[in-house]
Amino acid sequence: METLRERKKQRTRDALLRAAVELFTTQGYEATTVDAIAEAVDVSQRTFFRYFAGKDEAALGLLDMTVERFVRAVRERPAHEAPMEALRQAVLDGWQSIHEIVESVVPVEQYLRMYRVIESTPVLLAAHLRRSLEVEETLARVIAEREGLDVDADPRPRLAVAVFSGVMRVTERQWVTGPEFSVAGMHALTSRYLDQVGPALLGSWRKP
Structure with a gap:
């Protein structure tokens, strides 16, 4: 059974992934930065890198x-x-x-x-x-x-x-x-x- 902490981590990952896809598909991959993805979810760049090695992995x-x-x-x-x-x-x-x-x-x-x-x-x-x-x-x-x-x-x-x-x-x-x-x-x-x-x-x- 998933713990509360695991569910929270999954929600954060999904939110980052959702924001990344939204930005990639609206403004393009090259124009999208890791900072922009993190900002869209109101988390730090450091938090982004806890879930993805880079924006290519998020893509x-x-x-x-x-x-x-x-x-x-x-x-x-x-x-x-x-x-x-x-x-x-x-x-x-x-x-x-x-x-x-x-x-x-x-x-x-x-x-x-x-x-x-x-x-x-x-x-x-x-x-x-x-x-x-x-x-x-x-x-x-x-x-x-x-x-x-x-x-x-x-x-x-x-x-x-x-x-x-x-x-x-x-x-x-x-x-x-x-x-x-x-x-x-x-x-x-x-x-x-x-x-x-x-x-x-x-x-x-x-x-x-």
């Missing part, structure tokens, strides 16, 4: 929360599911819980706008891609554990996760730059692209 905070939930969902998938199916179902079945995680901090529309800020800010995009590599390694180890494999001796867990992550990255790019910029649009696009993995990798693309 990626919502994504980190959703990724953490996704990794947990993969761990919890039924043991009989094949690796790619477990990854697919974890992201699609967990959509509502991820939505709720975001809404506990900011309106989902603001989360969507933050996605565009990340994609259009080189330093944030680089940090996002770097973290994605770390997540891929974590997922590969989760899959290997599920399948009873040694991740360093058998390449299949890393290959499966690399394919899945590639599909998700293509989906993100299409979604952020496309006309259907909504949560429903992202869900539909993710489902459609994941369904193409088998045909794209194994099927013939040439018309008879």
